[in-house]
Amino acid sequence: MVLQKAGVNSLDRRWYIIQTYxxxxxxxMANLEQRIATMGMEDRIFNVLVPVEEKVSVKEGKTKRTKRKVFPSYVLVEMILDDQSWYVVRHTPGVTGFVGAGNHPIPLSEREVNEILGKVQQEQAKPKIEIDVRPGDTVRVKSGPFEGQVGPVVEVLHDKGKVKFSVTVFGRETVVETDYAELEKL
Incomplete structure (x- = not known):
């Protein structure tokens, strides 16, 4: 089991990973949050997190948002580890155990926590965009100032959700950058 000193302070708050079905x-996560409230463990178990990333895919002109778990079968818990908090988490329905050696959970390092939380915040701010065109594909502009223009894709900017393609403007070939959502693949 887990043993903790009698004098616990806020510096003992650490993030742990629990494995689930x-x-x-x-x-x-919902069960654990309910157990924390009903068993009065708010002063020992602080946060429960299922890291997800949102992807936006545009296919055939239709935008689809999907959420995907970053760590399938795992939930992160910020808590002060002692016998009582360990028991509450470990005996939550659906929990198969803590990540660690035997019955000794190993907390995440500060660097790992910052990496995970940073990624979660970044994903909430700007979801990943899946673009199903490649350089050389032909696209048509559905809206915007170049509506109706057709041209080959020159470059795909995945991180920005934009596509550069070639169009004829005033009789000259010009490379234009536009949002992927404004295009349709031909």
């Missing part, structure tokens, strides 16, 4: 991450 596949596909039960959100249910475990």
């Amino acid at each position: 596949s596909g039960y991450e959100n249910k475990v």
Whole structure:
């Protein structure tokens, strides 16, 4: 089991990873949050997190948003580890155990926590955009100042969700950059 000193302070707050049944991450998070409230563990278990990333894909002119778990079958928990908090988390329905050696959970390092939380915040601010065109594909502009123009894709800027393609403007070939959502693949 887990042993903790009698004098616990806020510096003992650490992030731990718990393993769950596949596909039960959100249910475990809800169950654990409910158990924390009903068992009065708010002063020992602080945050429960299922890191997800949002992807935006545009196919055939239709935008589709999907969420994908960053760490399938795992949930992150910020807590002060002692016998009581360990028991509450470990005996939550759907939890198969802590990540660690035997019955000794190993907390995440500060660097790992900052990496994960930074990635989660970044994903919430700007979802990834999946673009299904490649250089050389022909596209048509559906809206905007170049509506109706057709041309070959020159470059795909995945991180910005934009596509550079070639169009004829005033009789000259010009490379134009536009949002992927404004295009349709031919």
